[in-house]
Amino acid sequence: MPETDPKRRRFGSVRKLPSGRYQVRYTGPDGIKRPAPHSFESEKAANRWLVKTEADMLRGEWLDPDAGNVPLREYLADWLRDRDLKARTREEYERHIRLHVLPAFGTSTLIQITPPKVRAWRTGLLDAEVGRSTVAKTYRILHAVFNTAVDDDLIRRNPCRIKGAATFKSEERPIATLDQVFAIAAGIQPRYRLLVLLATFAQLRFGELVALRRRSIDLDTMELRVRRATVEMEDGTQVDDDPKSEAGKRPISLPGGLRADIESHLAEYAQPGPHGRLFVGPQGGIPRRRNFNRIWRKALRDAGISPDLDLHLHDLRHTGSTWSAQSGATLKELMARIGHSSTRAAMIYQHATRDRDHAIASALDALIETAGSKINA
Template identity: 75%
Template sequence: MEVEADILKNEWVDPDAGKVEFNDYVARWIKERDLKPRTREEYERLIRLHVRSQIGEVPLNQISPQRIRTWRSNLLEAGTGRPTVAKTYRILHAIFVTAVDDDLIRRNPCRIKGAGYDKADERDTATLDQVFAIAERIQPRYRLLVLLAAFAQLRFGELVALRRTSIDLATMELRVSMATGEMEDGTQFDDDPKSDAGKRPISLPTGLRGDVQVHLDRYVQPGSDSRLFLGPLGGIPRRRNFNRIWKAALERAGIPPEMDLHLHDLRHTGSTWSAQSGATLKELMARIGHSSTRAAMIYQHASRDRDQAIAAALDALIVEARTQAEK
């Protein structure tokens, strides 16, 4: 009777259909997704490192909410970082959404409220003096890269993909049209940015015109398609190699080690400056290349200095009101 009722409600699932092992299904799931190479590699790595050993050989229809809770609890107890666990959980949830759509299982077993969300600790925001100090003390060929990371809020992949023609000196406009990705084996490739919103024009402060001109004259080949940033031997900068150069520059610039400042933090720094200058949420989204509001809203938080300025302004209103009352 129950089967007949499910068939009438179009909710019946063939119990034999879900006997496919998770390993087999996830391999097909990843293959059929329209993923960028770097994203595909990351999904495969997270599944391999954090999922296969616990539920890889389990049939889909035997993966229950309790098993998912145990899987997550085991990862956290083993010391796996919460951001990694949250990211892996989001992938699992998406996999089981498809399994439901494929009529292999009736319900998604990933039902832990908030498990796919992890709020990262607030990163330090560099000061204007610190940004310029790093730019002055890094290898000269990367000086402009540091400035653009802060004042154009670019990601590393977007920075190293820039060409001579990406910057219009007359209008001081920079156009992002691609990003350079890097696989685990070191292979580098140019691809579209992370989202459609990633292709964007960015107005640069005119105060950087001299810096751009000097860089073009000294470090960029004449061809219109010549890359803006190359290493001393003419290679495309790699994250691991650049990180060594970056850390050396931080030390020379006197940046406190406990600040643990990354190049990507300059994107956060510049976005915070933009928000404090009065940029709207929509303007921030366009500038940093995000299609969702969540990331842009991060940069609209008030800094301590700005918060103190607001408090001082409110204090002035209180004093004025009390003075008038006394009169």
């Protein structure tokens, strides 16, 4: 069939197919003549598509429709290679991609992955009872990958458009009491007593704790300085690395009440020399999280803490941070102490506790009684 008004058409061509639909062909800015990605029900719709495509070219927003025909598997490999990631983070990304992305999209190209397919993929993970935090993390990775593909002019829009899918609000963790903290410190192996106390009163992560050296603590100023964090790779290798962010490198003032415990620990358990590790196992090795968890659970039993509380070592960081907030610390002070560069994580420690809420209610009750006594006088 002849093209519609070929002499009058300034950009592209339209022809009617035997099926009654309309086919569009046009020449891109690269000089290659190509068809539209699909046919059209009417000549008017075909013309509208040509007008829009020409406008995109004039604005410099035209995308080569073949550019997105890159296998996602290959693009993911390049994306990971080009990211400046810490070793442990790289392993985590690779694991999420291997377990949860490639089984669904490993044979697809970038342009083949559409919003409906992303929605179906996420629903499938949740239906398979993959943890919601894991699904949110994997979705964030995939979203970041497609953002890069948009920046690379391979696709026009990111197909990951599910509102709220990248976030996961975990259940609030328990807060230990002061008595429970000291009961655990008394019940745990003596070489780990100070570790429990620093997890609470210096709000340190496990990796930060086991990376500490003798020189990390200044007894004259009662100050601890976090410089590194020990991470364990999937092959079991332990590596000292920078903290998660620059904010993680921080000085922390220690309560004077810990001085005796620190002095005792330095004398009994820390490795010699300024670079000697503060915490080592009975055989001189770096403590591993899995092995320490067994020691931790025994200490909880010996301290008489119910398993129903489900208290983890990391909860002591949460406990100490909550106490710091209750002491009147500002948001910026909390961020500096716990090593966070964003306010989101620090704000969770500024929530009202039940005991504090009761105190507020009692104060309001006193006002009511005072007002009542004046009325009845």
